[in-house]
Amino acid sequence: MDPIRAAGSPGLDEPGRHTLLERAGVRVAGLALVLLCLIVTLNVVTRALWHAVIPDDILLVSELMLLVILGPLALVTAEREHIAVTVFTARAGAGARRLMACLAHLAGIAFFGFLLVAFWTLLAKSWRTGEYYDGLLGLPQWPGLALATAALAGVILRLVFLLVRDARA
Amino acid sequence: MDPQLLALCVLGGALLLLVLRVPIAYCLGLAACVGLLLFFSWRPGAEADLARGLAPTLSIVGSTAFGFVHNYPLSMIPLFVGLGHVAYQARITTDLFDALQVWTARLPGGLAIASVLGCGGFSAITGSSVACASAMGRIAVPEMLRHGYRPTLATGSVAAGGTLGSLIPPSLLFVIYAIFTDQSVKNLFLAGILPGLLSLAGFVATILIWVRLQPAAAPRAGQGGSGEAWAEAPHFTAEQRLAALGKLWPVVALLLVIVGGIYLGIFTPTEAAAVSLAMAIAIGVLRGNLTRAGMKEALSVTARQTAMIFVIAMGAKLFVSFISLTRVTPAALEWLQGTGADPALVILGVVVFYLLIGMVLDSIGILVLTLPFMVPLVEGYGFDLVWFGVVVIKLLEVGLITPPIGLNVFVIKACSPSGIPLEQIFRGVAAFLVLDLLVLAAILLVPEISLWLPSLAR
Numbered sequence A: 001m002d003p004i005r006a007a008g009s010p011g012l013d014e015p016g017r018h019t020l021l022e023r024a025g026v027r028v029a030g031l032a033l034v035l036l037c038l039i040v041t042l043n044v045v046t047r048a049l050w051h052a053v054i055p056d057d058i059l060l061v062s063e064l065m066l067l068v069i070l071g072p073l074a075l076v077t078a079e080r081e082h083i084a085v086t087v088f089t090a091r092a093g094a095g096a097r098r099l100m101a102c103l104a105h106l107a108g109i110a111f112f113g114f115l116l117v118a119f120w121t122l123l124a125k126s127w128r129t130g131e132y133y134d135g136l137l138g139l140p141q142w143p144g145l146a147l148a149t150a151a152l153a154g155v156i157l158r159l160v161f162l163l164v165r166d167a168r169a
Numbered sequence B: 001m002d003p004q005l006l007a008l009c010v011l012g013g014a015l016l017l018l019v020l021r022v023p024i025a026y027c028l029g030l031a032a033c034v035g036l037l038l039f040f041s042w043r044p045g046a047e048a049d050l051a052r053g054l055a056p057t058l059s060i061v062g063s064t065a066f067g068f069v070h071n072y073p074l075s076m077i078p079l080f081v082g083l084g085h086v087a088y089q090a091r092i093t094t095d096l097f098d099a100l101q102v103w104t105a106r107l108p109g110g111l112a113i114a115s116v117l118g119c120g121g122f123s124a125i126t127g128s129s130v131a132c133a134s135a136m137g138r139i140a141v142p143e144m145l146r147h148g149y150r151p152t153l154a155t156g157s158v159a160a161g162g163t164l165g166s167l168i169p170p171s172l173l174f175v176i177y178a179i180f181t182d183q184s185v186k187n188l189f190l191a192g193i194l195p196g197l198l199s200l201a202g203f204v205a206t207i208l209i210w211v212r213l214q215p216a217a218a219p220r221a222g223q224g225g226s227g228e229a230w231a232e233a234p235h236f237t238a239e240q241r242l243a244a245l246g247k248l249w250p251v252v253a254l255l256l257v258i259v260g261g262i263y264l265g266i267f268t269p270t271e272a273a274a275v276s277l278a279m280a281i282a283i284g285v286l287r288g289n290l291t292r293a294g295m296k297e298a299l300s301v302t303a304r305q306t307a308m309i310f311v312i313a314m315g316a317k318l319f320v321s322f323i324s325l326t327r328v329t330p331a332a333l334e335w336l337q338g339t340g341a342d343p344a345l346v347i348l349g350v351v352v353f354y355l356l357i358g359m360v361l362d363s364i365g366i367l368v369l370t371l372p373f374m375v376p377l378v379e380g381y382g383f384d385l386v387w388f389g390v391v392v393i394k395l396l397e398v399g400l401i402t403p404p405i406g407l408n409v410f411v412i413k414a415c416s417p418s419g420i421p422l423e424q425i426f427r428g429v430a431a432f433l434v435l436d437l438l439v440l441a442a443i444l445l446v447p448e449i450s451l452w453l454p455s456l457a458r
Helices: A020-050 A057-070 A073-078 A094-129 A142-168 B003-019 B024-041 B050-069 B073-089 B092-103 B110-123 B129-146 B151-162 B172-181 B185-213 B238-246 B249-263 B269-286 B292-326 B328-338 B343-357 B363-380 B385-399 B407-415 B422-445 B448-457
Strands: none
Touching: A020 A057, A020 A073, A020 A142, A020 B073, A020 B269, A020 B292, A057 A142, A057 B050, A057 B073, A057 B292, A073 A142, A073 B292, A094 A142, A094 B024, A094 B050, A142 B050, B003 B024, B003 B292, B003 B328, B024 B050, B024 B292, B024 B363, B050 B292, B073 B092, B073 B129, B073 B172, B073 B249, B073 B269, B073 B292, B092 B110, B092 B129, B092 B238, B092 B249, B092 B269, B110 B129, B110 B151, B110 B185, B110 B249, B129 B151, B129 B407, B151 B185, B151 B407, B151 B422, B172 B185, B172 B292, B172 B363, B172 B385, B185 B249, B185 B269, B185 B385, B185 B422, B185 B448, B249 B269, B269 B292, B292 B328, B292 B363, B328 B363, B343 B363, B343 B385, B343 B422, B363 B385, B385 B422, B385 B448, B407 B422, B422 B448
């Protein structure tokens, strides 16, 4: 059992259904975490044994962090797992709770909308200028930014679905 | 518009959304974005122009948010979260409880003591109080109830013991505190050890006193609730005790890697997190306890909890950027210092504030909401931020078991057999709350309890 879910979910009680892509996001995040763990562990071992480190390990881990954090975000949103304060509105009726859920989705769309435009701006700039990270591997910046932008777009899409569903409920 | 007035309006808006059930991440993130947009749109002596404010807002939002998720040191958060879940799936937690059960069998309330010690041990390999309470609750509460323990003692001891996950390193709350205060994670981890052990010892003492006063709360085998003949406790031979001790090696090994490795400077906290997770996976696979399904479940829960934590922290990071620009906290500090308030009184006020807010908000939410305002205040009065971190985390621990929103109590309720009312669990944690407040007073009055170990490691 997931301890966080055991504590109660925000918004309306029923979790949203999720898509194949959203489930894939969680799986990719899990695999990225294992890979990230291996890179850092291998780095410790190679440093201790051969005084050598994996090239651009910090950068590789940072790129994997994007997958770990943003991969499951759409599913977390679909399942209404974001932490909210419910104590003040615990006795609200179904209609009021539906309205509050819609307000929450709108706030989410606005917040992630800001982030999406900001990330898109960064992505467009890095694509235009061909920027890359300093390091031995010369990794370009745009793939990570593109992934992050796509993940945010997915979250917004999910929030729009939730908004429509809750508004019609 | 005056930036400080703008900050207060935006904070008010965020709090209003919070009360209306909008997730904490959205409240903080949206308030910060709107606040930044208004801040850059209003220039002194000029008309407001939203178009002018958009570019700098997007620049700050983009760089801050992307820098926050594209981050090497913060990878310790998913790694430590994952460690707790993998340890549970690999039965490391179960073995820990089984072994402690053998060693505490002859003590009054032995199972409850084993549960609290198990929480302490599990806290050393997981960073979350809720995960700790959940893992130990699933194992220990049914076992205690099966042995005729009173539900108040069975559930209260695990709910309270679970809070140790925040204080004993590795602690997610310490990592989040470090992010928002620019303090060393290593120092914070070390600072939490003695207060954590003090709380642990206090919880054990509470159980002993409880059972001494009410023996029927923890009847022994075959006693049927009278509890007077301790000599009839199950007897384990020396071989059985040694065998039980053998079950502890995974926890000890992980503890050595995390605490020993960080203390001796062999690993950074991020490296300790990765090495310990790799070790837990290896131990689970080699002992045949970590199945493919178990691993999948551990990774799935870890990924979802990580996303949830990071989106809150990202919103909070943006909120901090906005608050810093408005310089509202230096102004508030100046005002407070102008009133000539005694520093001890200020800290007392802070403690009362956290105790109250802890009753209605969850720990991460409290940290990210309050630190932008509290840290400049505490720093301005010359208090040590590592010590203050321990005080805040201890206060958040208390909040985990106080009504009406004691998250650990809800978790234990979910783990326990049906029929145990929430009120009974809250009654059970009351005795531990008294102890918690005593430990809190000790941490406040004797800062060396927190600062001694970090001073040795410098």
